[in-house]
Amino acid sequence: MSGQCATITVTRTSTVAEGVYAPGHLGELTQIVDFELADAVLEETGRTQQRLRDLPSRVGVYYLLALALFPDHGYQGVWRQLTAALGGLPLPQVSTTALRHLRRRLTPAPLKLLFETLAVPLAPPTTPGVSYRCWRTVAFDGCSSIKTPDSDRARGWLGKIRYRLAWAGYPTVMLMTLVETGTRGLLGACFGPTSTGETAYAGRLLPLLDERHLVLIGRGFDSNAFLADVAETGAQFLARLKSTRRPKLLRILEDGSYLALLGDLTVRIIEADLTLHLADGTHVSGRYRLATTLLDPLLDPAERLIRLYAERWEIESAYFALRYTLMNGRVLRSRDRFGIEQELWATLTVYQLLRMAMTDAAHTAGADPDRACFTHALQAARTQVTLAEGLTTATPGAIDAAVRTNLLPVRRPRISARKVKSPISRYHSFRGQARPTSATAVDRIDITTHERTTNCGESTSPPATEPTCDNAPHDAPATGAANDDTTDPSGRYQLALAIMNSRPGTPWHARDVARLLGITNMNSFCVQMSQWSHRGLIKKVGRAAYAPTG
DSSP states (O other): OGGGGOOOOOOOOOOOOSGGGTTOOBTBGGGTSOHHHHHHHHHHHTOSOSSOOSSOHHHHHHHHHHHHHOTTSOHHHHHHHHHTTOTTSOOOOOOHHHHHHHHHHHOSHHHHHHHHHHOSOOSOTTSTTTEETTEEEEEEEEEEEEEOOOOHHHHHHHOOOBOSSSBOSSOEEEEEEEEETTTTEEEEEEEEETTSOHHHHHHHHGGGOOTTEEEEEOGGGOOHHHHHHHHHTTOEEEEEOOTTOOOEEEEEOTTSOEEEEETTEEEEEEEEEEEEEETTSOEEEEEEEEEESOOOTTTSOHHHHHHHHGGGGHHHHHHHIIIIIISTTOOOSOOSHHHHHHHHHHHHHHHHHHHHHHHHHHHHTTOOGGGSOHHHHHHHHHHHHHHTOOSSOOSOOHHHHHHHTTOOOOOOOEEOOOOOSOTTSTTSSOTTOOSOSSOEEEEEEEEEEOOOOOOOOOOSSOOOOOOOOOSOOOOOOOOOOOOOOTTOTTSHHHHHHHHHHTSTTOOEEHHHHHHHHTOOOHHHHHHHHHHHHHTTSEEEEETTEEEEOO
8 A cells, every 4th residue: 555655756857048038938839939030020120128128028029929828817827827837947026017018018010020920831732631733722711700808999990890780899800811721821911990891901911822822712802803913913713703793704615614704804604503412311502603713624623623612611710710719709908909919910920830830740640731629739839838848849749749649530521500699790590591500411412513505606815824733633522502592492582582473563671571471580581682682583672672583
């Protein structure tokens, strides 16, 4: 029994900077943001201290990154995480006011420059899921769910969103990023008030594109001018168009897709129906309409491009990891523009550091970066900060081990209704979606491309040139489909259309149609009829009044 009560002493050695610089670290992530890089961004932005302080500027850079890594800790709590393993060193006793002044002294500039330095492609082109033929797949999208404190200075810069039922409770930031879909790493970011549209923010990131990129673009960026600007960068694009588009037809191609003009830009348009057979025995159908600068159907078959387009949704997974895993869904700390910008650049930098470590671990394991678990990497990074370990070791450490031993299974295709829990959101109700209300596995996806049979004649313009490359093709699995129930005979659209056709030529108010259908949520149905009119399924003839298109 005495042997079971024996004790042992474990000695652990940590290597940190000397003197007052000792708290300046980020655990194992310090191997990426080393002391030389931190000093370089400070010198470049003119933020190096003029005299040696108890809180040098380099310590401030790591402290700001640690604030983003521990969003649920206060100023003093984060400082304790950085110094927890440094008990034997003569460290200064700092106050919350001193830490606040350290933030003010640094300004957002060093963190912005640090992020821009790290915002690079994270994996070789041969890594699974990173490339399609010779192009890296990237995507734009905006996130408007990052909240700031409801202070006068925050409202003065950001304003507030006016929802259909009420004003938002907090000012929110519009964050626009360019994401590498294969690794979910960031290639660029900008942010500001939500009153500026997503397309304007995305335009600021266009200089980051070149001939190496294939941009997957959502319907929110369906603009002739924006698509032309993307093409001018040398990048290729695959964009989803709105159903109300009527592009000028040039020539029908062998696979049923066709060349058309969007403004002065020649594109190839692919129209297809997708039918998803679900594990519960039901099926969901929808229609896609894609435009691309990949004009040769032999090199880029329509079905392959349709499946590739689903990779655009990787940016949603990136935002989920950033907003709800790293930030834990919390409101930002800062109450003015100066602090908000500094805090966001620090958060984006920490997110990018974690993605870099995860991608390296997945590449070493020969796995798709999609299988790297962000939660395990984040937990390991936080632990290493508290222990002050792995600062200078070049060999794989705790984050690498956490990722490689907890690889996620290969993703299963699944689908669910688009919804959020906020009662004031436009996605609060299902709006008659045919999708299941909870995530349901997809057994099979059938793709039927539409062949244009219009006798349009051949275009007299010379055929557009097609970019070529020699890399092996990559097929991305389709993981979603359009939320369209208009083809279902028992669906809400068909029933509403039958009611309106019962009195041809008579305008129908949305609330009258809703009453005959037995719908109690009038606001939701009014929004849905407005959506149908935007898609050209019915026509709007007055305020909340509609008629069939025929």
